[in-house]
Amino acid sequence: MTEPRPIILTCGEPAGIGPELAPKALAAGVPFVFLGDPRHLPEGAAWAEVSAPGEAVAPGVLPVLRHDFAAPAVPGHPDPANAAGVIEVIARAVDLAQSGAAGGICTLPINKEALKTGADFRFPGHTEYLAHLAGDVPVVMMLASTGVQPPCRVVPATIHIALSEVPRTLTPELLEEALRITDAGLRRDFGIAAPRLALAGLNPHAGENGVMGREETRWIASLAARLRAEGFDLAGPLPADTMFHPAARARYDAAICAYHDQALIPIKTLDFAGGVNVTLGLPFVRTSPDHGTAFDIAGRGIADAESVIAALRMAWDMAGRRAGARA
Numbered sequence: 288m289t290e291p292r293p294i295i296l297t298c299g300e301p302a303g304i305g306p307e308l309a310p311k312a313l314a315a316g317v318p319f320v321f322l323g324d325p326r327h328l329p330e331g332a333a334w335a336e337v338s339a340p341g342e343a344v345a346p347g348v349l350p351v352l353r354h355d356f357a358a359p360a361v362p363g364h365p366d367p368a369n370a371a372g373v374i375e376v377i378a379r380a381v382d383l384a385q386s387g388a389a390g391g392i393c394t395l396p397i398n399k400e401a402l403k404t405g406a407d408f409r410f411p412g413h414t415e416y417l418a419h420l421a422g423d424v425p426v427v428m429m430l431a432s433t434g435v436q437p438p439c440r441v442v443p444a445t446i447h448i449a450l451s452e453v454p455r456t457l458t459p460e461l462l463e464e465a466l467r468i469t470d471a472g473l474r475r476d477f478g479i480a481a482p483r484l485a486l487a488g489l490n491p492h493a494g495e496n497g498v499m500g501r502e503e504t505r506w507i508a509s510l511a512a513r514l515r516a517e518g519f520d521l522a523g524p525l526p527a528d529t530m531f532h533p534a535a536r537a538r539y540d541a542a543i544c545a546y547h548d549q550a551l552i553p554i555k556t557l558d559f560a561g562g563v564n565v566t567l568g569l570p571f572v573r574t575s576p577d578h579g580t581a582f583d584i585a586g587r588g589i590a591d592a593e594s595v596i597a598a599l600r601m602a603w604d605m606a607g608r609r610a611g612a613r614a
């Protein structure tokens with residue numbers, strides 16, 4: 288039974304709210320170190336440079352593993368010169384987690400457009416980039432609430448693609464993989480011994496027996512039946528519009544949805560402040576706040592730190608479970 292190593296908090300987009308959230312995140316009360324350029328922290332923030340995760344600093348002081356960027360940050364205005372630094376920080380955090388020097392990573396938000404423009408970043412987000420860095424392993428994005436009961440946990444089986452591409456991207460293989468990774472992730476990282484899964488249909492009313500779309504009758508229902516026969520506790524395909532009220536959420540531990548907004552609208556509506564984004568399937572722990580770079584408020588000091596605090600605590604819990612320190 289050993290406590291895990293500290294979590295790495297990656298800086299994300301320096302022109303977003305990430306850097307101003309880092310000092311506020313000390314309120315999480317779990318060991319972590321900020322990986323980024325200290326010039327991007329808010330003026331007056333108490334920070335101290337460390338050379339490795341876990342090096343002691345005074346209470347209330349943000350430990351910083353220094354990563355020098357090309358340019359200072361102007362809130363709300365991403366500098367293309369800094370895009371490479373953002374990407375390097377994520378890769379460096381993964382190295383630290385993979386080597387065992389860190390217990391896991393918690394990522395502050397990146398701006399996908401800024402990375403594409405500034406560094407021709409070819410991944411739609413952290414999730415896909417982390418899967419690549421881990422050796423192109425299959426993963427799923429799960430968003431988990433911490434501030435509502437019954438909890439809301441959602442997995443979009445397809446992620447950052449155009450809505451018009453969803454029906455052809457959502458294949459039986461992809462959906463089955465998402466269900467299996469979610470089931471395994473809930474057991475491994477959330478201590479849920481027998482996960483109850485709920486599967487959303489693709490179409491309104493889950494197709495209503497083929498009247499409003501045929502994917503459910505063509506293959507989704509039979510996939511669900513096969514997995515149930517194998518032992519999965521799996522309901523569905525269900526109409527997505529009635530899956531997220533409290534009585535419905537009480538019946539499952541995670542909802543597997545067909546596409547991004549079907550999954551993320553309910554959780555961001557129910558618990559924007561306390562939502563945490565988790566990547567399941569990676570060989571290391573990764574969480575993130577559920578919000579983005581919020582350029583509209585960056586630099587004003589008003590960004591709410593609840594989600595990053597919840598994300599750090601969740602990463603610490605997951606790391607503890609993997610290290611055998613928690614049940």
Ligand SMILES: NC(=O)C1=CN([C@@H]2O[C@H](COP(=O)(O)OP(=O)(O)OC[C@H]3O[C@@H](n4cnc5c(N)ncnc54)[C@H](O)[C@@H]3O)[C@@H](O)[C@H]2O)C=CC1
Pocket residue numbers: 304395396397398399400413564575576577578579580581582583584589590591592594
């Ligand atoms: N994990 C990540 O790296 C994520 C990155 N993004 C990226 O962020 C960028 C902006 O995305 P948007 O859709 O505009 O979402 P957003 O979450 O950045 O902002 C949506 C609205 O919520 C507010 N908001 C967000 N976080 C807040 C906080 N902590 N406290 C107070 N108010 C907050 C913003 O001011 C804005 O009005 C995009 O490039 C997107 O791809 C979005 C989500 C996650």
Ligand SMILES: NCC(=O)COP(=O)(O)O
Pocket residue numbers: 397411412413414415551564575
């Ligand atoms: N909409 C959720 C989101 O953009 C998170 O993406 P990722 O960077 O965590 O892959």
